[in-house]
Amino acid sequence: MAAASIKFLKKPKIGIIAGIIALVAITSYFGYTQIYTKTALLAAVERKNETLMAEIDSLKKEFEELKNQDQIKINKDLTTEINNIQKTYKQSISVYEDLTDLKAISKDTKKLDDLYALAISILANRDYSQATDKLNELAKNIADEKAKVTVASAPATANVPQNNTPPGSGYSRQTVNSDTGSFVVSIVAADLGSTKVIVDTASDSDCSNNCPVLPLATYVSRSGAFAGVNGTYFCPAEYPSCAGKTGTFDLLVMNKNKTYFNSGNNVYSNNPIVVFQSGSMRFIGSGSGWGRDTGVDGVLMNYPLLVNGGNVSFGGDDDPKKGSKGNRSFVANKGSIGYIGVVHSATVAEAARVLKTMGMENALNLDDGGSTALWSGGYKVGPGRNLPNVILFVKK
Incomplete structure (x- = not known):
């Protein structure tokens, strides 16, 4: 009777131990799996962040290239050129009208006509600085010639x-x-x-x-x-x-x-x-x-x-x-x-x-x-x- 009782008691203990071991194993497995999954997710997020940062850096570089080569810089260059064209064009018109007025009182304007043609030729080549210099020179020459002709054609005070x-x-x-x-x-x-x-x-x-x-x-x-x-x-x-x-x-x-x-x-x-x-x-x-x-x-x-x-x-x-x-x-x-x-x-x-x-x-x-x-x-x-x-x- 005693021996049979001992055998009966040992079997449940073995089952309990086995169950505990199995539970620990399962818990460890799921815990490891969760840790692994979280680690994998973090790694994926980091990789995605790195990818996004790389894309942002790439966009920055493209924007800088656009600034220097296309939209902003080119627009500024175009604005500057348009301003130069308008300024020099207005000056050329003003000088031409002064030359027209001079022709009303003087027939000897060939040198001035040639200088004006040269200034317009330079302007056509978009050399605005040199064109401006030539137009300034021409404006002075026209004013000097006009003053000379005006004095010469005016009635002499002595007479x-x-x-x-x-x-x-x-x-x-x-x-x-x-x-x-x-x-x-x-x-x-x-x-x-x-x-x-x-x-x-x-x-x-x-x-x-x-x-x-x-x-x-x-x-x-x-x-x-x-x-x-x-x-x-x-x-x-x-x-x-x-x-x-x-x-x-x-x-x-x-x-x-x-x-x-x-x-x-x-x-x-x-x-x-x-x-x-x-x-x-x-x-x-x-x-x-x-x-x-x-x-x-x-x-x-x-x-x-x-x-x-x-x-x-x-x-x-x-x-x-x-x-x-x-x-x-x-x-x-x-x-x-x-x-x-x-x-x-x-x-x-x-x-x-x-x-x-x-x-x-x-x-x-x-x-x-x-x-x-x-x-x-x-x-x-x-x-x-x-x-x-x-x-x-x-x-x-």
Whole structure:
């Protein structure tokens, strides 16, 4: 009985031990499997991160290449080149227009024409720096030649009587000795009590391109005037920069038919105007202060105002055209006497001082250069190019 009991007890113990061993083995297996799986996952994540980092590095390199070779750098290069083209093109147009003005007073421009052709050839090869240098050289040569021709063609002061007092009526050519030098002045005087001052225009209304222009003599004839002078600045057909707006003038004008031109463009304009009314001329420093009164005989805007209240009102600015020697047209008054005329071979600032010396109370600068024209029984200066508007003296 005892032996049988022992055998019976041993069998369960062996089973339990075997079960424990099996459980440990299974637990170890699954634990190892979990550890292995986690390790494998971590390794996979690390490999993926490494791959992503490599891709990011590759994208960075591609972006840097694009910056240097394509989008950003090329766009910047294109922007720089476009700016160079625009700057040099504008300069070439300005120089060409100066050369055109010179041709109006000088026939000997072949060397300057050749230099301009060379500058354009260099510009076509995209050598903007050298083209700019050549254009600067040409601009200086044109200015020097213009000054030389202007002085040579101006009436010699030695041959023109000296008189600082303007005429009381009619036409006079006289030398005026001012504090800035001696200058010849061609001038027409008219008593505003017996003279009507009008503005005549080639166009009947506002015009935006290919606007009509006429010689000063034609205006004088058709209006029955005894004297006249060129009017506002305008865009001549021979200027490349005037393409699409030839013959236009952006300044305020009221003509003899009581028609206002460019009214909308000059609501806030600070440019001065002269108003012609019965018995007087009224000079206003800013056109924005003028309405659109049609009860006057004429209105004309231009710049700069040379003399205001007997004092010089323009001493010069940074515009090289105003600072070069040339024939300077003007309209002025001294009391009840109206004047139109030309100061020869003067800068705009010099013309202002000359007119002050003559005792003018007010004076307004008009267009000049190739547009300069003065009529009194015939051309006294000019005829110059055809004009879109003029100032005329007509007997009442």
